[in-house]
Amino acid sequence: EVQMVQSGAEVKKPGESLSISCQGSGYSANYWITWVRQMPGKGLEWMGRIDPSDSYINYSPSFQGHVTISADKSTTTAYLQWSSLKASDTAMYYCARLGHCSSTSCYMDYWGQGTLVTVSS
Amino acid sequence: EIALTQSPDTLSLSPGEGATLSCRAGQSVTNNYLAWYQQKPGLAPRLLIYGASSRAAGIPDRFSGSGSGTDFILTISRLEPEDSAVYYCQQYGTLRDTFGQGTKLEIK
Numbered sequence: 090e091v092q093m094v095q096s097g098a099e100v101k102k103p104g105e106s107l108s109i110s111c112q113g114s115g116y117s118a119n120y121w122i123t124w125v126r127q128m129p130g131k132g133l134e135w136m137g138r139i140d141p142s143d144s145y146i147n148y149s150p151s152f153q154g155h156v157t158i159s160a161d162k163s164t165t166t167a168y169l170q171w172s173s174l175k176a177s178d179t180a181m182y183y184c185a186r187l188g189h190c191s192s193t194s195c196y197m198d199y200w201g202q203g204t205l206v207t208v209s210s
Numbered sequence: 211e212i213a214l215t216q217s218p219d220t221l222s223l224s225p226g227e228g229a230t231l232s233c234r235a236g237q238s239v240t241n242n243y244l245a246w247y248q249q250k251p252g253l254a255p256r257l258l259i260y261g262a263s264s265r266a267a268g269i270p271d272r273f274s275g276s277g278s279g280t281d282f283i284l285t286i287s288r289l290e291p292e293d294s295a296v297y298y299c300q301q302y303g304t305l306r307d308t309f310g311q312g313t314k315l316e317i318k
Contacts (some may be wrong), residue, residue: 103269120237123307132311132312135307135308142248190243192302194304195302196243197300198266200256200257
């Protein structure tokens with residue numbers, strides 16, 4: 090069974106750093122992992138994607154420079170990191186596995202349960 | 211970056227009726243690489259349709275996708291109360307994925 094399991098909810102203060110994780114299991118081939126933000130009461134926003142096999146990354150221009158995406162090939166785990174959080178980073182963050190397409194991207198076939206990040210002084 | 215506009219913003223229908231949700235792209239979607247997702251309150255999105263018209267595993271045949279180029283449709287037949295959710299389209303034919311703003315479907 091394919092599963093994407095994310096780390097737990099976080100409460101942080103502005104200026105603090107944070108790393109959240111997403112571990113894929115139940116599949117053997119190389120699949121990209123993507124991150125999606127959902128601010129409170131809002132829609133889905135694509136942040137970026139990573140190939141865990143070689144850590145090749147594509148960022149959305151809206152998020153490049155604000156977050157860092159990384160991966161650990163040995164554990165099929167992707168990470169989303171902030172060096173200095175802002176209140177506006179408060180959101181639910183989802184990871185998802187990308188299917189295989191003849192394209193630079195693909196549909197998101199399995200999703201993590203989400204990690205709620207709250208940034209407040 | 212391809213902008214996706216969904217309509218209507220909200221749809222209120224009765225059980226047993228059919229729903230038609232629209233997704234319009236600002237430019238042609240490469241290879242019709244368009245997906246639809248369902249998101250219920252408090253839950254992660256779920257893939258319904260990919261490649262504009264292929265149903266994902268385990269999705270009932272009441273859900274169907276159609277369209278090409280810039281205009282895409284998600285049709286849900288014989289609505290059930292459990293279909294209440296927000297539905298998003300996504301294009302994945304370019305380096306930058308984009309989502310539509312979502313259509314909220316209410317089953318009254």
